[in-house]
Amino acid sequence: MDIAGSAFLQQITRTAATLWPSPLCRPLQAARAELGRSLHLAFRLATLHHRTVVLEPSRRAAEGQIAVRLPDGVSWGRPATIPLPPSLEDSGWLGGDPHPITVMPQRRASANVWFLHHGREALCLRLDLSGSVELLRYRPRLGAWTHC
Numbered sequence: 550m551d552i553a554g555s556a557f558l559q560q561i562t563r564t565a566a567t568l569w570p571s572p573l574c575r576p577l578q579a580a581r582a583e584l585g586r587s588l589h590l591a592f593r594l595a596t597l598h599h600r601t602v603v604l605e606p607s608r609r610a611a612e613g614q615i616a617v618r619l620p621d622g623v624s625w626g627r628p629a630t631i632p633l634p635p636s637l638e639d640s641g642w643l644g645g646d647p648h649p650i651t652v653m654p655q656r657r658a659s660a661n662v663w664f665l666h667h668g669r670e671a672l673c674l675r676l677d678l679s680g681s682v683e684l685l686r687y688r689p690r691l692g693a694w695t696h697c
Contacts, residue, residue: 559635559693573686573697576667579620581684581697584663584674587617588682591652599654606647606663614649619665627664631671631687634694637662656680672697 573581591602594615603614606625619625625647627633651659656679663674671687673694686697 571688571690574667574670576620576622577665577670577672577686580623580665580667581672583617583619584672584684587615588652588676591615591650592656592658592680595652595654596656601654602652604650604652606649623665623667625663625665627671627673628666630669631666634673634685636675637673650676652680 572578587604591604594600595602600613605614605616607616609616647663648661650661650663658676658678658680660678661676665672665674666687669687669689673685673687675683675685677683684697685694687694
């Protein structure tokens, strides 16, 4: 499929998602809130203390590190049954375990992609070098990723 056709298909999917609302399951709602709080805290601490802060997808925390804890039933990674978001298909991203994100003062960060899932639903957190955050949601009924 060419780029114009792919863009058109994504536009139709986004339109369908707005016309066919479906709430995110409660565990993923809690995980989304935890990701948002953790990122906000990391950027705030890095700015206030003029030091880097590491966001860890684990259960340990230390000085300069924030541990992101997921609710029960939510797992790191992307199941093989869920496709990559279209924006990652040609990126060379292979998946696997999430890597720590280093947040620096002046709202800069090491780029990273984190996937988490609960059953057939999934979230994709994309962070670029400028600290810009994109949160995508996989909608199993539509078979597509939409902005969250």
